[in-house]
Amino acid sequence: MSIEKDINQKEFKNAFQKVYINLMYTNSWMQDLSKTWCKQFDITQQQYNVLRILRGAHPNCMNPGSIKQVMIDKSPDLTRLIDRLIDKEYVQRETCGSNRRKVDVIITQKGLDKLSELDPHEDGMLDNVRNLSEEEANQLSSLLDKLRNSRDE
Amino acid sequence: MSIEKDINQKEFKNAFQKVYINLMYTNSWMQDLSKTWCKQFDITQQQYNVLRILRGAHPNCMNPGSIKQVMIDKSPDLTRLIDRLIDKEYVQRETCGSNRRKVDVIITQKGLDKLSELDPHEDGMLDNVRNLSEEEANQLSSLLDKLRNSRDE
DNA sequence: CAGATGTAGTTGTTTAAACAAATTGTTTCC
DNA sequence: GGAAACAATTTGTTTAAACAACTACATCTG
Structure with missing residues (x-):
């Protein structure tokens, strides 16, 4: 429509x-x-996004600051978002050794397993945008990139 | 970028x-x-959206149900969203005469004035998407329409 | 016209978002 | 090397989102 x-x-x-x-x-x-x-899957979009970011970094850890930079939807309250991931035992957090202002966040095995559980279902989600041809999808991405350039830099 | x-x-x-x-x-x-x-302008996006919808209907009233249908971002809690608009005296609400389950919501003069105050600034907001040419903007709209058709109907 | 079904909104409650202020630790620069 | 400036995250508090349960009214059906 x-x-x-x-x-x-x-x-x-x-x-x-x-x-x-x-x-x-x-x-x-x-x-x-x-x-x-x-x-x-009993997870929120933002939690899912952060988990995927941490999987990308694995086996290295990341600081909240750098996680925030690459989040799709930048949460102003990453601390408590991570708290919730810790509650679920998907990530661990400890003070960074080299700079004690920073915090190291790392995905756990349980977190990795959770993502593996979701991976095969991702296509089901993407089916929602498959009314476009591949070419149209690329075209749409380019237009969005261009749109953001108006003010971004 | x-x-x-x-x-x-x-x-x-x-x-x-x-x-x-x-x-x-x-x-x-x-x-x-x-x-x-x-x-x-001390207003939220959703309040702004609802006010514009009500201006479109003015001088007629609308029911929460039909407001919700055309909202950009459908709020599950329209009751309290309208409460807040009433607090600001931008709208009035009363029980619908012909069907007492329904509620009539109508924009007040103060609400109309508020919108008139914002109108001249709208272009400033739209400047954020003006990196696209007019043709590209239309193309982008079409692609978005097509995208949604995948599952919408 | 009584009971069942459906509809329109509201309210209660739990949870998370938003924002500002505060905390803690690191640099920088006289 | 100590004060000032800055950086990274956390905490407190206010406000709104989410969801389910509920109320009140209308309509339909036998």
Whole structure:
């Protein structure tokens, strides 16, 4: 369905307002799917994102600061997000040896196992965007990159 | 900057995973801008969205159910969102005459004034997406519409 | 027209997001 | 080498999101 029909708005001020609203609407739609997907595995989207980041670093550890830099949705409260991952025993945390202001966070075996459990189901999630051809998907990615460049740097 | 650099991930599983992550990342980036924009006017994004919907209906009223249908980001707790708009005196609420299960919500003059105050600043917000040409913006909108069609109906 | 079913909103409660201020540790620079 | 500036994370507190359970009303069906 077109965005016009979805939100019952006949016309937009211009193409920029339309794409702006369309992006937010599409994201909300996708968040719903993603949240539901994560929920069946008893994990939140952000926790999943952080776990994957830590798996990328494994067997090295990462500091909250550098985790935050590469998070998709930057949480202002990484401390307590990590607290919750510790509760679930998916990560460990200890003071960094070389710089005691910093904290080392590392994914545990249990965390790695959890991700392995989810991996085979990822395609099911991605099916939600498979209405696009591969070429269109790439095109969309490029447009998004270009969009962000307007102010990013 | 490309999504690869932004989240420091060298490669993706495929074009679909990439576009999926790129969308969420772009949205988070845009949410930040939008939130900051709204904040200077002491309003939240959702409140702004609801006010605009009600202005579209004005001088008619709308029920929470139909507001929710056309919201960009559908809140599960519209009752209290409207409570907050009532606190600010931007809307009024009363039981619907013809169907007493329903509630009539209508924007007040103060609400309309508030929107008029924000209107001239909207272009400033849209500047964030003006790195795209008009044609690219339209193309992006179409791709987003197509993306959502995968499961929507 | 009574009981069942469905609909529209609301309320209670748990949990997490947001933001500012504070804490702790490291550099820098006279 | 000590004060000032900065950096990395944490904590406190206010506010809102999430979800389920609930109330009140309408409609349908026999």
